[in-house]
Structure formats: structure tokens, C-alpha cells
Amino acid sequence: MRNVIAIARKEFKSYFDSPIAYIFITAFLLLVNFLYLWTFFVAGQADMRPFFGFMPFVFLFLVPSISMRLWAEERKMGTLEILLTLPIREVDVVLGKFLASFLFLVVMLLMTFNVPLLVGFLGDPDWGTVICGYLGCLLLGSSYLAIGLFASALSENQIVAFILAIAICTGMLIVGEAFFLILVPDFLVPLFEYLGLGSHFESMGRGVVDTRDVLYYLSIIGAFLYLNINTVEHRSWV
């Protein structure tokens, strides 16, 4: 566990060693604020459901860019060879890197505090729904991160890792969306709906925390971290 924390601390600090992190957070904040405020005054409703509603799609492009460098860069630069010959287990490295990117995601979400503040100032939102929505964002974002981290271990090119992560995330997102489900035989609809990353998110955005949804996200995260550990242990790239 000490190793996990040491790695997470180093990786988290590395994000802020380059200006990219600041540019990235700024871009994210501008984008979500713009998208939200675009309709906020028109709708005239003091709730954050639209805000959470477009998160699966905003995350689709932003989250893989948080995770893309974590393995790819180390592979490209060769630093992985020192890291993986230290007396630590691969699982510690995977968890450390995941934890660092998770903390970065938390920071990103915390920086959107102005939105609930504004809503609270102008109206009287249901705070339970807001907290629940943020929890959903965290779970969905973490699932994207686990997928992105796995994709990052598959290539030493960050751009390839990025695109691969988007491809997997998009695939897992649309299988549960309505426009895809109409193409699916009726008896398979519940299955695909269950597999979709987005369908579990919608109910959380409405303020419903269902343990099945939470378990779904946790198992997606677990599955991709497991695949990641396997990839790193086999290191078929050398």
C-alpha cells in the first residue's frame, strides 16, 4: 500500500509539472460552463440535470487524455524498465497510476463548484440530486479512466492510446443508448441496456443511487484494472 501511495503521489505531481494540466482544466471548465449556461437561463430551472446529462460525452474526450500518458510515455522513454525492476508488484504500479488519475479527476470536478454555487444562489435545487450526480460523474469518469489506463498500456504512442480509449469508451457507451437499442433484437435489449456505460449514469443524474449501478461501475473499473495488470505483467511489448 505504501508503494501505491508513493507512485500515486509522484504521478499526481507529474500532472502539474507541465502546463498541459492547467490548460486542460481550464478548457474543461470553460466547456462545461458554456454548455450548461447555454441552456440554463433559457430553461430557467434551478437544477443541474442538464449539467450531468452531457457529462458522459464531455468525459469521452477529456478523460482518456488524462490517462493516455500514464503507461505510453513510460514505455516510450524507457523509464518503465527502471520502475518495473524495482522490488514492487505490478498491481501496486497499476493501482498507483489509477489513483493519481482519479485524484486528478476529483480536482477537475471540484473546480466546477461555481455551477452548483450559481444554481444555489439563483434557486433552491435539490442538493441530494446534485451530490448524487457528482457521485455518478466520479464513477463514470473512473470507469473511463480504467479503460484509458488499460489502453495506455497497449501502445507506446500516446495518441494511439487516446484514440483507442475513446473507441472502447464510445463502444461501451452507445450499446446502452436508445438509438442503438432499436437495432438490437428485443430479448437482448435489457442485456445491452445493462452493459451500457451511460444508462447507469442517467438514474444517478436524476438522484437515484441504486447499488446495482454502483456495482456495475465498480466491476467495470475492476475488470479493466485487472486486464491492465495482466498486460503489464506479460509486457509483450519488449
Add this chain to the structure above:
Amino acid sequence: MIKIENLTKYYDATLAVDSVSFEVQKGEVVGFLGPNGAGKTTTMRIITCYLKPTSGKVTIEDFDIFEQPIEVRKRIGYLPENCPLYPEMNVLDYLNYIAELRQIPRAERSKRVREMIGVTSIGDVLHKDIGELSKGYRQRVGLAQAMVHDPEILILDEPTSGLDPNQIIEIRQLIRDIGREKTIILSTHILPEVSATCNRVLIINDARLIASGTPDELVSRAQGAEVITAGIKGPEEAVFEALRQADFIAEFRKVREELAGEQSWLTLEIQGQGDQTSEKLFHLAVRQGWTLRELRLERLSLEEVFARLTTA
């Protein structure tokens, strides 16, 4: 201390290491010598548990790389080729990070790191980012990183590649100093490096271990018979006749002739049969009353040995 038996590694269908076996004793400085792509790096990566071999057995102080990789890694300090370090980290943070992951207790950590900074003389650059360092300093940071946990064994993959001549001399000196207390395996394709730093050489070519021994042993083995250059003054016909008769000489040829009064200086290249050819030749000259001004045992350079062994 390090024991390798029938180590074989395939990358898909490509054979990278072909049943290599050797042992390294405590305190030895062993040089891996071979052309690029011979399998040096692969062997090192297997010893450090970065790669898994296809077959074979590797043990470090009785710990098997398959069964107890963590124990093996604890005992090894490794500097990979090209010294890959995080460019965005500063030197001190980096060494502390590695020390932490090496599980050095917090109380000792800064003492160990400070010691390494002293050994590798990087005190001037502690607060610089690694990306800003010259290659020589980077290599020193790499060495400090490899030694921070005071390992018994150091594995250095081409520790002097890409350095300028002064830096090379410095790093070699550093390796020699470290080598007094530690077991070191280093790889190189630069031959003088081996004579300068190692007390044993393993020559690898085409995935195979083709020779092993001290630099001197390898030279004499590759050389076969002794070759002597001799400068003799005497009557040419008589000299040639006597040399043809001598049973300790297999072959000779005249290289040069300089007139000096009645007789001339003959420079001859003589290939001996058996050993102590030069001593026997000296006594022959004394018996025959020739004047002798030069008697030199020709030695192959390590370059020539290497060329003979790897192109045969």
C-alpha cells in the same frame, strides 16, 4: 552469486539468447561484450526480472527469478541502456522517489540519498530537472539511482554510451571504485572499456556465449602460437639456416633488412612452436654469436580477438 543455466529467450520466432550458462562470483566485475543485437540487453533484462526467459534457470543468491522476483530485485541495482529517467523531475525528488520505492525506511532515506550524491558527485545539480542535465550528469544520477539501496549486485547496460571522452573516463573510474565492493555486470561494445574496467569478459555473439575469461586469457587463447618480432645482425644465410633447423620455430619470414656495414639488420617475424620461444631464440643468438637488438612478443589486441571470435 549469480548463476545462469541454459538461458534461452525467443521473441516470437527470433532467438535472442541461446542456452547461455555462466556464473558470476561475489566481487567480480564482468563485462558483456558483443556486437549490437547479440543478446546482451536481453540477458540483463532477464536477470533483473524485467523479462521472462523462454527457458532456463537464473538464481541470484539462491533466489529464483521465477519464484521470488521481488527478492531478486531487492538485491540488484539496474541502470538500463540510455539511462531512462523522468525528465520533469528534479534530481533530489527523483532519488527520494526511488529510495522510497526501494523501501528504505524513512529515517535512513535522506542519509542514503546524501551518500549516493557524494559517491556520484552530483551535489551541484540536485535541484535541477533531470531533463536539463548533460548526459554525463544524467548517467551519474542513473548510477546513484541504481545504488541507493546499497545492492550487492549492479547491472549496467552500456553505462558509457553517448558520453564524451572525458565523461567516459570519469564514469569508468567511478565503476572501478564501486567495483571494489560490489559485483558488477556491465555490457558494452567498446573494447577498451572492458580492459579498463573488468576482470572477466563474456563474449556474446549471435545469441550465444562464445568465450569467457580474463582479457589476458582471451588474448592468448585467440592468438594460438606465440609470434615474435626479432631484430638480428648476422650473416643472412647462416641465420636463416639456423632458424630452419631450430625445433622451437614453426615458421619465420623476413620483414625488413637494413644494411649496417658488412652485415645487415634483419627484422624477422617468427612464429614459435610450444612456449618460451623468445627465451630460446635469445640463447640461440648467443650461441651463434649474432647481435640481437629487438625481441618482442607480438600480442593480439582485444579488437583483433573480438573480430576473430565473432566473425569465425
